[in-house]
Amino acid sequence: MIGKVPTGIDGFDDMVKGGFLEKRHILLTGGPGTGKTTFAMQFLYNGAKTFKEKGLYISLEETPEKLLSNLKQSLKWDLDKHIKDGSLVIATVDKFDWSNLSDILQSYITRHGVKRVVIDPLTIMRMNTKDEFEFRRNLIGLLAFLENLDCTVLITAELPTVTREATTYSLEEFIVDGVVVLYNLPIKNERRFALEVLKMRGVNHSKSMYPFKITDKGIVVYPEEII
Amino acid sequence: MDTLAYTYDIGKPLNIKKLAGLKYAELPQGTEVLKAQFGEVTILVFPSGEMRAFSKGKTFEDLERGLMPASVRIIQLLEDIKKSGVKLDPTKVIESGKRIQWSSAAPAGVRKTMESTVGLDILRQMTYAPLDIMSEFQVERMLVQAGENIGRSLADGSLKSADKLSEAIVAYLKANKLCVSSFKKRKDPSKNSSYDQFVFTMSESAFAAGIPPVGKPMCHFIRGLIRGAFAKFLELENVSVKETQCWGLGDTECEFVMTVLPK
Numbered sequence A: 001m002i003g004k005v006p007t008g009i010d011g012f013d014d015m016v017k018g019g020f021l022e023k024r025h026i027l028l029t030g031g032p033g034t035g036k037t038t039f040a041m042q043f044l045y046n047g048a049k050t051f052k053e054k055g056l057y058i059s060l061e062e063t064p065e066k067l068l069s070n071l072k073q074s075l076k077w078d079l080d081k082h083i084k085d086g087s088l089v090i091a092t093v094d095k096f097d098w099s100n101l102s103d104i105l106q107s108y109i110t111r112h113g114v115k116r117v118v119i120d121p122l123t124i125m126r127m128n129t130k131d132e133f134e135f136r137r138n139l140i141g142l143l144a145f146l147e148n149l150d151c152t153v154l155i156t157a158e159l160p161t162v163t164r165e166a167t168t169y170s171l172e173e174f175i176v177d178g179v180v181v182l183y184n185l186p187i188k189n190e191r192r193f194a195l196e197v198l199k200m201r202g203v204n205h206s207k208s209m210y211p212f213k214i215t216d217k218g219i220v221v222y223p224e225e226i227i
Numbered sequence B: 001m002d003t004l005a006y007t008y009d010i011g012k013p014l015n016i017k018k019l020a021g022l023k024y025a026e027l028p029q030g031t032e033v034l035k036a037q038f039g040e041v042t043i044l045v046f047p048s049g050e051m052r053a054f055s056k057g058k059t060f061e062d063l064e065r066g067l068m069p070a071s072v073r074i075i076q077l078l079e080d081i082k083k084s085g086v087k088l089d090p091t092k093v094i095e096s097g098k099r100i101q102w103s104s105a106a107p108a109g110v111r112k113t114m115e116s117t118v119g120l121d122i123l124r125q126m127t128y129a130p131l132d133i134m135s136e137f138q139v140e141r142m143l144v145q146a147g148e149n150i151g152r153s154l155a156d157g158s159l160k161s162a163d164k165l166s167e168a169i170v171a172y173l174k175a176n177k178l179c180v181s182s183f184k185k186r187k188d189p190s191k192n193s194s195y196d197q198f199v200f201t202m203s204e205s206a207f208a209a210g211i212p213p214v215g216k217p218m219c220h221f222i223r224g225l226i227r228g229a230f231a232k233f234l235e236l237e238n239v240s241v242k243e244t245q246c247w248g249l250g251d252t253e254c255e256f257v258m259t260v261l262p263k
């Protein structure tokens, strides 16, 4: 029986029967501004606060400092408390160097007991890798390596498309254990957030698309509602 | 990874020969290590003052259960060591007990007549033979982990500056015949960082000297060693060490640049 790693995100854990599976790799994908960063940080914040698991956030787009100040603007989470006691780490790496990304991950996981890892967004590593072959080799290598370690990994990827029908799938979707897609849908005169679980190996997950909101407490999913 | 033994620190070097007269102890051939046998519990005493207790062939849980009787044996042995003229506090030694790690260096005395260095062929095989049976990615991770373990042990807290740490790295690499190296310090050119960059230049790398140009740097162990040393010394994991020159890249020297990444 494989253990569950609850995200603590209201409504979402129900969709995946209690949480992600331990030691698995989940891809969180969506267009810009669909809530990937918020979701990913909430996974770590709840991990530290509620489930007493150490989290590591590798921030590739923004410096840790800037990411933190952005999050503090819109969310009422006491991130500082967890950063101070070491249960939440926001780190950066050399974005052009897979070896450095791996060195730092390896060190935090094997020497500091990190159990939840976020890499946000992987898209930056792809942009900085010289060709697709190198990108694949490194990504497959990294995921196979992380599989042997005691941690659950959430990777975000920027999707250019925003509609459900036009989504194209790339390597990432195939080699991870789970894919969660976030949308920001134009509905009448406004936009509404929605998400779906595209795949989750080993879990009889919900197959529908559900609306979610972002409040100052973070993401709340409404699995009762239909979009 | 934990092994099944406990280790204790007597805190001072011991004259093992002088202790070899104890009736329950012996000095196995090829070592300068005192071996004391108390029923199931074996205790090894190293000249460095390290003492190890274990039950041969037992699981870790067995040893934990046997630890109380083991402590009694250790106290007896410590009392005898005391009688031989070594000043020590048996309770303090017992309190220092912890599970031994693979990563602890082989204590002096385990190899009586051989030097602490082994042949280059062996090192090359152990570095490159794994490429036949696992991915390059895995092999790199393995070497980095080993290097980091050593690097971290070099940053032992008594060092007062990054310069002193770099000197210790250079000295370690030389003493272990891994390479001839030197370092220089420079301002971090990319941003207004408050940390300097350290650049290590190495020739005769045990890992790389003479290897064909494979299009990538290959001294992952040394990179890990430098990264581990700085990460531990600075108490900061956001350290990047990049191998910018290597035989693997077509150079005849290796170069490593240590940068502290932005906050």
Ligand SMILES: Nc1ncnc2c1ncn2[C@@H]1O[C@H](COP(=O)(O)OP(=O)(O)O)[C@@H](O)[C@H]1O
Binding pocket: A030, A031, A032, A033, A034, A035, A036, A037, A038, A039, A074, A075, A214, A215, A216, A217, A218
């Ligand atoms: N507390 C909040 N209340 C309402 N909207 C918010 C709040 N926090 C963030 N948002 C909105 O959520 C969107 C998603 O942000 P983010 O998680 O950074 O998305 P992504 O990482 O996918 O680009 C942003 O456009 C932001 O305006």
Ligand SMILES: [Mg+2]
Binding pocket: A036, A037, A061, A120
């Ligand atoms: Mg984002």
